[in-house]
């Protein structure tokens with residue numbers, strides 16, 4: 001099986017508001033795949049569906065050929081064991097040291113001896129350059145370092161799938177580059193598959209094998225970063241060139257301003 005994750009003709013709505021409409025995507029093994037799209041286009045929703053936090057209305061998400069089972073806690077628990085997630089606001093536990101933050105998933109999911117656990121945690125911290133910060137508390141490290149600790153924690157169990165939601169948000173340019181390289185290197189060292197949700201074209205294109213552009217609930221363009229840079233698709237062009245005007249909507253969908261102000265007029 002070449003795809004670790006497959007999404008087939010998936011529909012999802014929050015209440016009566018459709019978010020994803022006929023979404024089909026593939027995430028091949030050992031690849032870093034970026035998912036890009038305007039604010040509110042449904043990128044985080046895709047990660048939540050893959051993580052089984054929410055269930056599709058129709059269509060399905062498969063991990064290793066098996067449907068993600070949000071309603072079967074035993075199956076979902078096993079599937080989650082194969083996933084590392086770095087969510088947008090995935091903060092560290094502030095009262096635990098850096099070491100204990102990374103040890104947390106190992107303590108939760110395994111019965112490793114203290115010695116083995118210590119070695120594994122130190123290896124993960126070493127991979128993100130923070131072995132010597134193991135005994136510090138989150139309040140004693142920088143934002144970029146905290147992101148790297150969260151990264152070490154996300155890969156503590158050597159997951160086959162690693163999902164990143166806006167991993168570059170709020171980082172200075174150097175930390176951004178460091179984080180991007182880490183995402184690529186961890187993916188290759190672990191032989192895993194990474195899904196990267198990000199607005200940052202430069203960093204994402206620098207490390208991704210493949211890029212999906214999401215708009216209005218489905219994929220509007222996809223290809224390698226080089227293909228996307230050469231694409232004439234107006235949506236891709238607006239994104240890649242960071243233009244304020246274009247098909248990427250600025251307004252949250254709903255009534256027009258004229259309607260809201262009681263001036264009549266169309267949508």
Ligand SMILES: Nc1ncnc2c1ncn2[C@@H]1O[C@H](COP(=O)(O)OP(=O)(O)OP(=O)(O)O)[C@@H](O)[C@H]1O
Nearest residue numbers: 014015019037038039040041042043044045046252
């Ligand atoms: N729990 C929820 N209940 C209702 N609507 C929600 C919920 N979570 C998200 N939404 C809506 O679903 C849409 C898609 O949200 P999502 O977070 O997936 O977008 P996104 O592409 O990740 O956006 P951003 O880049 O701004 O983080 C948004 O319009 C949002 O308002």
